Amino acid sequence: MQRAMRLLEAAASHQSGAPAKQLAREAGLALPTAYHLLRTLTHEGYLRRDKGLFVLGEAAERLSSSGAQQKRHARINETLAHLRDTLGVPMYFAVYREGEIDVVAVADTPGNPAVEEWADFRETGHAHAIGQCLLGQLDDEARQNHLDRYPVQSITRYTVRDDRTFIRRLDSMERMRPVLERQEYALGTLCAAVPIMAGDTAATMAISVSSSQADRLLPAAEKLQREIGKLLGTLAFSISI
The missing domain is CATH 1.10.10.10 (Winged helix-like DNA-binding domain superfamily/Winged helix DNA-binding domain)
Structure with a gap:
Protein backbone atom coordinates (compact mmCIF):
# COMPACT_ATOMS: atom_id res chain seq x y z
CA MET A 1 0.00 0.00 0.00
CA GLY A 57 -7.10 8.79 -13.14
CA GLU A 58 -10.67 9.54 -12.06
CA ALA A 59 -10.47 7.42 -8.91
CA ALA A 60 -7.44 9.34 -7.66
CA GLU A 61 -9.09 12.67 -8.47
CA ARG A 62 -12.19 11.66 -6.50
CA LEU A 63 -9.96 10.62 -3.59
CA SER A 64 -8.13 13.94 -3.73
CA SER A 65 -11.39 15.88 -3.86
CA SER A 66 -12.74 13.98 -0.85
CA GLY A 67 -9.58 14.66 1.12
CA ALA A 68 -9.70 18.36 0.29
CA GLN A 69 -13.33 18.53 1.35
CA GLN A 70 -12.52 16.88 4.68
CA LYS A 71 -9.73 19.39 5.19
CA ARG A 72 -12.12 22.28 4.55
CA HIS A 73 -14.67 20.82 6.97
CA ALA A 74 -11.98 20.45 9.63
CA ARG A 75 -10.89 24.06 9.13
CA ILE A 76 -14.44 25.35 9.48
CA ASN A 77 -14.99 23.27 12.63
CA GLU A 78 -11.75 24.59 14.15
CA THR A 79 -12.73 28.18 13.33
CA LEU A 80 -16.20 27.77 14.85
CA ALA A 81 -14.77 26.19 18.01
CA HIS A 82 -12.33 29.09 18.37
CA LEU A 83 -15.10 31.67 17.95
CA ARG A 84 -17.43 29.77 20.30
CA ASP A 85 -14.79 29.91 23.03
CA THR A 86 -13.91 33.54 22.26
CA LEU A 87 -17.49 34.81 22.27
CA GLY A 88 -19.00 32.34 24.73
CA VAL A 89 -22.00 31.56 22.51
CA PRO A 90 -23.05 28.75 20.14
CA MET A 91 -21.73 29.23 16.60
CA TYR A 92 -23.20 28.32 13.21
CA PHE A 93 -21.79 28.41 9.67
CA ALA A 94 -24.13 28.22 6.68
CA VAL A 95 -24.10 28.77 2.92
CA TYR A 96 -26.74 29.18 0.24
CA ARG A 97 -26.05 26.43 -2.29
CA GLU A 98 -28.09 25.19 -5.24
CA GLY A 99 -31.18 27.01 -4.05
CA GLU A 100 -31.04 25.71 -0.49
CA ILE A 101 -30.00 26.96 2.95
CA ASP A 102 -27.28 24.59 4.14
CA VAL A 103 -26.11 24.73 7.76
CA VAL A 104 -22.64 23.27 7.26
CA ALA A 105 -21.36 23.20 10.84
CA VAL A 106 -22.36 24.02 14.42
CA ALA A 107 -20.20 24.46 17.52
CA ASP A 108 -21.75 24.56 20.98
CA THR A 109 -21.23 23.19 24.48
CA PRO A 110 -23.46 21.11 26.81
CA GLY A 111 -23.90 24.14 29.04
CA ASN A 112 -24.63 26.47 26.13
CA PRO A 113 -26.39 24.39 23.48
CA ALA A 114 -27.31 25.37 19.94
CA VAL A 115 -30.89 26.07 18.92
CA GLU A 116 -32.84 22.87 18.35
CA GLU A 117 -33.95 22.52 14.72
CA TRP A 118 -37.59 21.87 15.49
CA ALA A 119 -38.74 23.20 12.10
CA ASP A 120 -36.66 22.50 8.98
CA PHE A 121 -34.07 25.28 8.60
CA ARG A 122 -34.30 25.04 4.80
CA GLU A 123 -38.04 25.71 4.78
CA THR A 124 -38.08 28.45 7.41
CA GLY A 125 -35.34 30.79 6.21
CA HIS A 126 -37.64 33.79 6.70
CA ALA A 127 -37.84 33.05 10.43
CA HIS A 128 -34.21 32.73 11.51
CA ALA A 129 -31.20 35.01 11.27
CA ILE A 130 -29.22 32.53 9.17
CA GLY A 131 -31.88 32.40 6.47
CA GLN A 132 -32.59 36.12 6.56
CA CYS A 133 -28.89 36.86 6.18
CA LEU A 134 -28.44 34.46 3.27
CA LEU A 135 -31.60 35.52 1.44
CA GLY A 136 -30.62 39.15 1.93
CA GLN A 137 -27.48 38.50 -0.13
CA LEU A 138 -29.37 37.07 -3.13
CA ASP A 139 -30.60 38.97 -6.16
CA ASP A 140 -34.33 39.56 -6.59
CA GLU A 141 -34.87 36.59 -8.91
CA ALA A 142 -33.09 34.06 -6.69
CA ARG A 143 -34.85 35.40 -3.60
CA GLN A 144 -38.28 35.16 -5.21
CA ASN A 145 -37.51 31.66 -6.47
CA HIS A 146 -36.73 30.62 -2.89
CA LEU A 147 -39.94 32.15 -1.52
CA ASP A 148 -41.99 30.48 -4.27
CA ARG A 149 -40.71 27.15 -2.99
CA TYR A 150 -40.76 28.03 0.70
CA PRO A 151 -43.46 30.66 1.32
CA VAL A 152 -43.46 32.70 4.51
CA GLN A 153 -45.39 30.99 7.30
CA SER A 154 -45.94 31.76 10.97
CA ILE A 155 -43.47 29.91 13.18
CA THR A 156 -43.95 31.93 16.37
CA ARG A 157 -46.04 34.99 17.17
CA TYR A 158 -42.99 37.12 16.33
CA THR A 159 -42.47 35.75 12.80
CA VAL A 160 -43.02 38.01 9.79
CA ARG A 161 -46.47 37.26 8.37
CA ASP A 162 -46.26 37.42 4.55
CA ASP A 163 -43.84 37.41 1.62
CA ARG A 164 -44.31 41.09 0.79
CA THR A 165 -43.49 42.24 4.32
CA PHE A 166 -40.51 39.93 4.42
CA ILE A 167 -39.08 41.22 1.12
CA ARG A 168 -39.48 44.82 2.34
CA ARG A 169 -37.58 43.83 5.44
CA LEU A 170 -34.74 42.31 3.40
CA ASP A 171 -34.56 45.41 1.21
CA SER A 172 -34.23 47.63 4.28
CA MET A 173 -31.26 45.71 5.70
CA GLU A 174 -27.95 47.53 5.79
CA ARG A 175 -25.41 45.86 3.52
CA MET A 176 -22.84 43.72 5.33
CA ARG A 177 -24.33 44.51 8.76
CA PRO A 178 -25.33 41.79 11.26
CA VAL A 179 -28.90 40.54 10.90
CA LEU A 180 -30.74 40.28 14.23
CA GLU A 181 -33.71 38.02 14.91
CA ARG A 182 -35.64 37.89 18.18
CA GLN A 183 -37.78 34.82 18.91
CA GLU A 184 -38.99 34.51 15.30
CA TYR A 185 -37.85 30.90 14.99
CA ALA A 186 -37.79 29.68 18.60
CA LEU A 187 -39.39 31.31 21.64
CA GLY A 188 -36.83 32.27 24.23
CA THR A 189 -33.99 32.48 21.70
CA LEU A 190 -32.38 35.44 19.92
CA CYS A 191 -30.01 35.07 16.98
CA ALA A 192 -27.66 37.20 14.92
CA ALA A 193 -25.98 36.40 11.60
CA VAL A 194 -23.07 38.14 9.90
CA PRO A 195 -22.91 38.05 6.08
CA ILE A 196 -19.81 36.68 4.38
CA MET A 197 -19.24 37.20 0.67
CA ALA A 198 -16.66 35.10 -1.18
CA GLY A 199 -17.07 35.37 -4.92
CA ASP A 200 -20.62 34.52 -5.90
CA THR A 201 -21.35 32.41 -2.81
CA ALA A 202 -23.60 33.73 -0.05
CA ALA A 203 -22.49 32.57 3.38
CA THR A 204 -22.94 33.52 7.00
CA MET A 205 -21.72 32.90 10.51
CA ALA A 206 -24.32 33.18 13.24
CA ILE A 207 -24.71 33.12 17.00
CA SER A 208 -27.60 32.51 19.39
CA VAL A 209 -28.36 33.61 22.96
CA SER A 210 -31.29 33.11 25.30
CA SER A 211 -33.81 35.92 25.64
CA SER A 212 -32.54 36.49 29.19
CA GLN A 213 -29.21 37.52 27.63
CA ALA A 214 -30.69 39.92 25.08
CA ASP A 215 -28.17 42.62 25.94
CA ARG A 216 -25.35 40.35 24.74
CA LEU A 217 -26.71 39.83 21.23
CA LEU A 218 -25.58 42.97 19.38
CA PRO A 219 -22.16 43.33 21.10
CA ALA A 220 -21.41 39.65 20.39
CA ALA A 221 -22.53 40.03 16.76
CA GLU A 222 -20.33 43.08 16.27
CA LYS A 223 -17.37 41.28 17.83
CA LEU A 224 -18.05 38.30 15.56
CA GLN A 225 -17.96 40.61 12.54
CA ARG A 226 -14.56 41.92 13.60
CA GLU A 227 -13.26 38.38 14.11
CA ILE A 228 -14.55 37.34 10.68
CA GLY A 229 -12.60 40.22 9.16
CA LYS A 230 -9.43 38.69 10.56
CA LEU A 231 -10.33 35.22 9.27
CA LEU A 232 -11.74 36.12 5.86
CA GLY A 233 -8.96 34.38 3.90
CA THR A 234 -9.53 31.12 5.77
CA LEU A 235 -13.28 31.38 5.36
CA ALA A 236 -13.11 32.15 1.64
CA PHE A 237 -11.08 28.96 1.19
CA SER A 238 -13.63 26.96 3.15
CA ILE A 239 -16.87 28.33 1.70
CA SER A 240 -16.49 26.05 -1.33
CA ILE A 241 -17.45 23.05 0.84
Whole structure:
Protein backbone atom coordinates (compact mmCIF):
# COMPACT_ATOMS: atom_id res chain seq x y z
CA MET A 1 0.00 0.00 0.00
CA GLN A 2 2.77 2.47 0.91
CA ARG A 3 4.62 1.69 -2.32
CA ALA A 4 1.48 2.29 -4.36
CA MET A 5 0.94 5.59 -2.57
CA ARG A 6 4.50 6.67 -3.38
CA LEU A 7 3.81 5.99 -7.05
CA LEU A 8 0.59 8.01 -6.91
CA GLU A 9 2.40 10.90 -5.24
CA ALA A 10 5.08 10.78 -7.92
CA ALA A 11 2.47 10.75 -10.68
CA ALA A 12 0.59 13.65 -9.05
CA SER A 13 3.73 15.80 -9.23
CA HIS A 14 3.72 15.57 -13.06
CA GLN A 15 0.64 17.29 -14.48
CA SER A 16 1.41 16.10 -18.00
CA GLY A 17 2.31 12.57 -16.90
CA ALA A 18 5.57 10.66 -16.54
CA PRO A 19 6.94 7.30 -17.83
CA ALA A 20 7.18 4.24 -15.64
CA LYS A 21 10.96 4.43 -15.26
CA GLN A 22 10.82 7.98 -13.96
CA LEU A 23 8.02 7.19 -11.52
CA ALA A 24 9.87 4.11 -10.26
CA ARG A 25 12.99 6.19 -9.68
CA GLU A 26 11.13 8.97 -7.86
CA ALA A 27 9.21 6.47 -5.72
CA GLY A 28 12.40 4.54 -4.89
CA LEU A 29 11.10 1.27 -6.32
CA ALA A 30 12.61 -1.45 -8.43
CA LEU A 31 11.31 -1.23 -11.99
CA PRO A 32 9.58 -4.68 -12.00
CA THR A 33 7.76 -3.77 -8.77
CA ALA A 34 6.78 -0.40 -10.18
CA TYR A 35 5.44 -1.98 -13.39
CA HIS A 36 3.29 -4.38 -11.37
CA LEU A 37 1.87 -1.62 -9.17
CA LEU A 38 1.31 0.72 -12.12
CA ARG A 39 -0.73 -1.95 -13.91
CA THR A 40 -2.84 -2.47 -10.78
CA LEU A 41 -3.35 1.24 -10.20
CA THR A 42 -4.31 1.71 -13.84
CA HIS A 43 -6.78 -1.18 -13.69
CA GLU A 44 -8.41 0.30 -10.58
CA GLY A 45 -8.71 3.73 -12.19
CA TYR A 46 -6.21 5.54 -9.97
CA LEU A 47 -3.87 6.06 -12.93
CA ARG A 48 -4.42 6.43 -16.65
CA ARG A 49 -1.84 5.63 -19.33
CA ASP A 50 -1.62 8.01 -22.24
CA LYS A 51 1.07 7.54 -24.90
CA GLY A 52 3.38 5.81 -22.50
CA LEU A 53 2.92 8.37 -19.72
CA PHE A 54 1.03 7.78 -16.49
CA VAL A 55 -1.32 10.49 -15.19
CA LEU A 56 -3.83 10.52 -12.34
CA GLY A 57 -7.10 8.79 -13.14
CA GLU A 58 -10.67 9.54 -12.06
CA ALA A 59 -10.47 7.42 -8.91
CA ALA A 60 -7.44 9.34 -7.66
CA GLU A 61 -9.09 12.67 -8.47
CA ARG A 62 -12.19 11.66 -6.50
CA LEU A 63 -9.96 10.62 -3.59
CA SER A 64 -8.13 13.94 -3.73
CA SER A 65 -11.39 15.88 -3.86
CA SER A 66 -12.74 13.98 -0.85
CA GLY A 67 -9.58 14.66 1.12
CA ALA A 68 -9.70 18.36 0.29
CA GLN A 69 -13.33 18.53 1.35
CA GLN A 70 -12.52 16.88 4.68
CA LYS A 71 -9.73 19.39 5.19
CA ARG A 72 -12.12 22.28 4.55
CA HIS A 73 -14.67 20.82 6.97
CA ALA A 74 -11.98 20.45 9.63
CA ARG A 75 -10.89 24.06 9.13
CA ILE A 76 -14.44 25.35 9.48
CA ASN A 77 -14.99 23.27 12.63
CA GLU A 78 -11.75 24.59 14.15
CA THR A 79 -12.73 28.18 13.33
CA LEU A 80 -16.20 27.77 14.85
CA ALA A 81 -14.77 26.19 18.01
CA HIS A 82 -12.33 29.09 18.37
CA LEU A 83 -15.10 31.67 17.95
CA ARG A 84 -17.43 29.77 20.30
CA ASP A 85 -14.79 29.91 23.03
CA THR A 86 -13.91 33.54 22.26
CA LEU A 87 -17.49 34.81 22.27
CA GLY A 88 -19.00 32.34 24.73
CA VAL A 89 -22.00 31.56 22.51
CA PRO A 90 -23.05 28.75 20.14
CA MET A 91 -21.73 29.23 16.60
CA TYR A 92 -23.20 28.32 13.21
CA PHE A 93 -21.79 28.41 9.67
CA ALA A 94 -24.13 28.22 6.68
CA VAL A 95 -24.10 28.77 2.92
CA TYR A 96 -26.74 29.18 0.24
CA ARG A 97 -26.05 26.43 -2.29
CA GLU A 98 -28.09 25.19 -5.24
CA GLY A 99 -31.18 27.01 -4.05
CA GLU A 100 -31.04 25.71 -0.49
CA ILE A 101 -30.00 26.96 2.95
CA ASP A 102 -27.28 24.59 4.14
CA VAL A 103 -26.11 24.73 7.76
CA VAL A 104 -22.64 23.27 7.26
CA ALA A 105 -21.36 23.20 10.84
CA VAL A 106 -22.36 24.02 14.42
CA ALA A 107 -20.20 24.46 17.52
CA ASP A 108 -21.75 24.56 20.98
CA THR A 109 -21.23 23.19 24.48
CA PRO A 110 -23.46 21.11 26.81
CA GLY A 111 -23.90 24.14 29.04
CA ASN A 112 -24.63 26.47 26.13
CA PRO A 113 -26.39 24.39 23.48
CA ALA A 114 -27.31 25.37 19.94
CA VAL A 115 -30.89 26.07 18.92
CA GLU A 116 -32.84 22.87 18.35
CA GLU A 117 -33.95 22.52 14.72
CA TRP A 118 -37.59 21.87 15.49
CA ALA A 119 -38.74 23.20 12.10
CA ASP A 120 -36.66 22.50 8.98
CA PHE A 121 -34.07 25.28 8.60
CA ARG A 122 -34.30 25.04 4.80
CA GLU A 123 -38.04 25.71 4.78
CA THR A 124 -38.08 28.45 7.41
CA GLY A 125 -35.34 30.79 6.21
CA HIS A 126 -37.64 33.79 6.70
CA ALA A 127 -37.84 33.05 10.43
CA HIS A 128 -34.21 32.73 11.51
CA ALA A 129 -31.20 35.01 11.27
CA ILE A 130 -29.22 32.53 9.17
CA GLY A 131 -31.88 32.40 6.47
CA GLN A 132 -32.59 36.12 6.56
CA CYS A 133 -28.89 36.86 6.18
CA LEU A 134 -28.44 34.46 3.27
CA LEU A 135 -31.60 35.52 1.44
CA GLY A 136 -30.62 39.15 1.93
CA GLN A 137 -27.48 38.50 -0.13
CA LEU A 138 -29.37 37.07 -3.13
CA ASP A 139 -30.60 38.97 -6.16
CA ASP A 140 -34.33 39.56 -6.59
CA GLU A 141 -34.87 36.59 -8.91
CA ALA A 142 -33.09 34.06 -6.69
CA ARG A 143 -34.85 35.40 -3.60
CA GLN A 144 -38.28 35.16 -5.21
CA ASN A 145 -37.51 31.66 -6.47
CA HIS A 146 -36.73 30.62 -2.89
CA LEU A 147 -39.94 32.15 -1.52
CA ASP A 148 -41.99 30.48 -4.27
CA ARG A 149 -40.71 27.15 -2.99
CA TYR A 150 -40.76 28.03 0.70
CA PRO A 151 -43.46 30.66 1.32
CA VAL A 152 -43.46 32.70 4.51
CA GLN A 153 -45.39 30.99 7.30
CA SER A 154 -45.94 31.76 10.97
CA ILE A 155 -43.47 29.91 13.18
CA THR A 156 -43.95 31.93 16.37
CA ARG A 157 -46.04 34.99 17.17
CA TYR A 158 -42.99 37.12 16.33
CA THR A 159 -42.47 35.75 12.80
CA VAL A 160 -43.02 38.01 9.79
CA ARG A 161 -46.47 37.26 8.37
CA ASP A 162 -46.26 37.42 4.55
CA ASP A 163 -43.84 37.41 1.62
CA ARG A 164 -44.31 41.09 0.79
CA THR A 165 -43.49 42.24 4.32
CA PHE A 166 -40.51 39.93 4.42
CA ILE A 167 -39.08 41.22 1.12
CA ARG A 168 -39.48 44.82 2.34
CA ARG A 169 -37.58 43.83 5.44
CA LEU A 170 -34.74 42.31 3.40
CA ASP A 171 -34.56 45.41 1.21
CA SER A 172 -34.23 47.63 4.28
CA MET A 173 -31.26 45.71 5.70
CA GLU A 174 -27.95 47.53 5.79
CA ARG A 175 -25.41 45.86 3.52
CA MET A 176 -22.84 43.72 5.33
CA ARG A 177 -24.33 44.51 8.76
CA PRO A 178 -25.33 41.79 11.26
CA VAL A 179 -28.90 40.54 10.90
CA LEU A 180 -30.74 40.28 14.23
CA GLU A 181 -33.71 38.02 14.91
CA ARG A 182 -35.64 37.89 18.18
CA GLN A 183 -37.78 34.82 18.91
CA GLU A 184 -38.99 34.51 15.30
CA TYR A 185 -37.85 30.90 14.99
CA ALA A 186 -37.79 29.68 18.60
CA LEU A 187 -39.39 31.31 21.64
CA GLY A 188 -36.83 32.27 24.23
CA THR A 189 -33.99 32.48 21.70
CA LEU A 190 -32.38 35.44 19.92
CA CYS A 191 -30.01 35.07 16.98
CA ALA A 192 -27.66 37.20 14.92
CA ALA A 193 -25.98 36.40 11.60
CA VAL A 194 -23.07 38.14 9.90
CA PRO A 195 -22.91 38.05 6.08
CA ILE A 196 -19.81 36.68 4.38
CA MET A 197 -19.24 37.20 0.67
CA ALA A 198 -16.66 35.10 -1.18
CA GLY A 199 -17.07 35.37 -4.92
CA ASP A 200 -20.62 34.52 -5.90
CA THR A 201 -21.35 32.41 -2.81
CA ALA A 202 -23.60 33.73 -0.05
CA ALA A 203 -22.49 32.57 3.38
CA THR A 204 -22.94 33.52 7.00
CA MET A 205 -21.72 32.90 10.51
CA ALA A 206 -24.32 33.18 13.24
CA ILE A 207 -24.71 33.12 17.00
CA SER A 208 -27.60 32.51 19.39
CA VAL A 209 -28.36 33.61 22.96
CA SER A 210 -31.29 33.11 25.30
CA SER A 211 -33.81 35.92 25.64
CA SER A 212 -32.54 36.49 29.19
CA GLN A 213 -29.21 37.52 27.63
CA ALA A 214 -30.69 39.92 25.08
CA ASP A 215 -28.17 42.62 25.94
CA ARG A 216 -25.35 40.35 24.74
CA LEU A 217 -26.71 39.83 21.23
CA LEU A 218 -25.58 42.97 19.38
CA PRO A 219 -22.16 43.33 21.10
CA ALA A 220 -21.41 39.65 20.39
CA ALA A 221 -22.53 40.03 16.76
CA GLU A 222 -20.33 43.08 16.27
CA LYS A 223 -17.37 41.28 17.83
CA LEU A 224 -18.05 38.30 15.56
CA GLN A 225 -17.96 40.61 12.54
CA ARG A 226 -14.56 41.92 13.60
CA GLU A 227 -13.26 38.38 14.11
CA ILE A 228 -14.55 37.34 10.68
CA GLY A 229 -12.60 40.22 9.16
CA LYS A 230 -9.43 38.69 10.56
CA LEU A 231 -10.33 35.22 9.27
CA LEU A 232 -11.74 36.12 5.86
CA GLY A 233 -8.96 34.38 3.90
CA THR A 234 -9.53 31.12 5.77
CA LEU A 235 -13.28 31.38 5.36
CA ALA A 236 -13.11 32.15 1.64
CA PHE A 237 -11.08 28.96 1.19
CA SER A 238 -13.63 26.96 3.15
CA ILE A 239 -16.87 28.33 1.70
CA SER A 240 -16.49 26.05 -1.33
CA ILE A 241 -17.45 23.05 0.84
